[in-house]
Amino acid sequence: MCRRIKLLILIFLFLLSSVVTADISGTALIVDGDTITISGTKIRLSGIDTPEKNQTCRTTGVIWDCGYEATETLRGWTYAKEVRCTGDEKGRYGRLIADCFVDGYNVNARLVYEGLALAYRKYSKRYVPEENKARAAKRGMWAGEFVAPWDWRRGKRLDREEAPIACCKICSKGKACGNSCIKKTYNCSKPKGCACDG
Numbered sequence: 778m779c780r781r782i783k784l785l786i787l788i789f790l791f792l793l794s795s796v797v798t799a800d801i802s803g804t805a806l807i808v809d810g811d812t813i814t815i816s817g818t819k820i821r822l823s824g825i826d827t828p829e830k831n832q833t834c835r836t837t838g839v840i841w842d843c844g845y846e847a848t849e850t851l852r853g854w855t856y857a858k859e860v861r862c863t864g865d866e867k868g869r870y871g872r873l874i875a876d877c878f879v880d881g882y883n884v885n886a887r888l889v890y891e892g893l894a895l896a897y898r899k900y901s902k903r904y905v906p907e908e909n910k911a912r913a914a915k916r917g918m919w920a921g922e923f924v925a926p927w928d929w930r931r932g933k934r935l936d937r938e939e940a941p942i943a944c945c946k947i948c949s950k951g952k953a954c955g956n957s958c959i960k961k962t963y964n965c966s967k968p969k970g971c972a973c974d975g
Contacts (some may be wrong), residue, residue: 805860810887811848821872822885825894826926836921847893892917949975
């Protein structure tokens with residue numbers, strides 16, 4: 778009998794730990810385009826999926842860092858501002874799943890509306906209207922080609938064969954070497970980067 782009560786208490790505590798209600802506010806540290814940390818609590822933005830940090834997209838034949846762009850856009854929107862997040866569940870990695878707000882607007886919805894995130898239909902259809910507007914206006918990723926973040930995590934990539942990488946530096950006095958310029962007499966040991974010969 779005592780054993781059964783202990784078992785029931787353990788089951789109850791386990792179930793209770795998986796249900797979370799949180800309203801957390803503070804300065805956000807940006808992990809990536811859809812994950813932030815406030816006061817030590819890791820938060821996954823609910824109902825959306827942004828490109829991974831090192832994921833690329835293509836617009837008019839030019840590769841751009843859409844994952845980096847989503848992360849930096851979120852960082853810009855939240856910089857030195859109070860972010861308020863509300864959620865009632867934890868995901869499989871222990872993160873609070875939440876809607877987050879800055880200056881009264883829903884950050885999750887805004888990322889989708891700007892074309893920097895997709896509605897994560899597997900978990901929620903809440904942001905499908907914002908995604909439809911971004912697609913119609915060809916904003917962000919919708920201006921060109923991209924791989925859905927969930928497919929990218931499974932290994933799918935854009936075909937890069939005919940896609941030039943945007944030049945970050947044009948080497949008019951030297952030659953390109955990785956992401957920088959070197960003297961024409963030097964040997965380059967770096968892989969091809971974004972620097973271009975001028």
